[in-house]
Amino acid sequence: MSTATRPAFVPTLPRSLYLETTNRCDSECQTCIRTFLTLEPPADLTLEKVKAIVEQFPALDRVVLHGIGEPLLNREIFDIVAYLKTRVPVVLFNSDAVSLTPKRARRLIESGLDEYRVSMDAATPDTYMKLRGVDQFDRVVANVRCLIALQREMARPTPRVSLWLTASRVNLDELPAFVRLAGDLGVGEVYVQRLVFNGFGLATEENALHGRLREREERVLDEEARPELGHRAPRLGADDAAGKPEGRGHGRAVLGRLPAAVDPQLRHRQRQRAALLHLPVGRP
Ligand SMILES: C[S@@+](CC[C@H](N)C(=O)[O-])C[C@H]1O[C@@H](n2cnc3c(N)ncnc32)[C@H](O)[C@@H]1O
């Protein structure tokens, strides 16, 4: 709702809360504003502050714990999640998984986190280095593999782990291999999100795909990623379902979408957070 049409008093309490648990980071993503601009001194949210904030929101359905920064670097992240889980149905965050040691993976599972989204952007070390700015592809792959193995060992279905790719001209060709990588790791979901461009690094208009897919790129989305998805393969498209102009604007928009019949939950999730594509790869 635009500020022009938003009433001074809203009839319902907020259901969704985004908290930037830290603004520190251990990656140097070439698409991320944080790599190029320092807007504030380094700081972490404490559990105490989280409690003080959350107590003011009695009707929350979910809390998202990332802003610009890597949540795993906050020493209290697991305690923050565990506290939130006593009050809020769904707690989740995106992460680069660089510092997801086996010990942290265990704590993550034990914290009760509902969803852990691993931002990888690449299926090869070279492209990972180019986009994420650090030479950590193999480490992240090993960390995610370990997390999944631990989850199985502990017989815990949560957190739901997914791999995320911010799509651009740099990495779209790797989407089929990215889906295969997810399958190999035992990760059940892959999401492709739109590149928001700001002119810094690789976050440029030339690299953006949203609303400007070339024939070759449409083929990657529509045909080449599909055989990797098995019989539940969604029909992937390139429509601008969010109707937003260009690559600017808040959050993410839809690049292609699943028919509701394939995943009725998706429509709801698209409204909530507008992931670009959702490719259920199935757990082996
Ligand atoms: C800013 S990060 C914070 C959480 C964590 N550090 C991570 O990378 O997942 C949140 C998400 O934004 C994505 N991202 C980075 N640059 C982006 C851009 N220019 N457009 C859209 N998403 C971007 C990241 O890949 C990640 O999935």
Ligand code: SF4
């Ligand atoms: S890991 Fe996340 S916060 Fe850090 S630079 Fe990359 S996208 Fe930005």
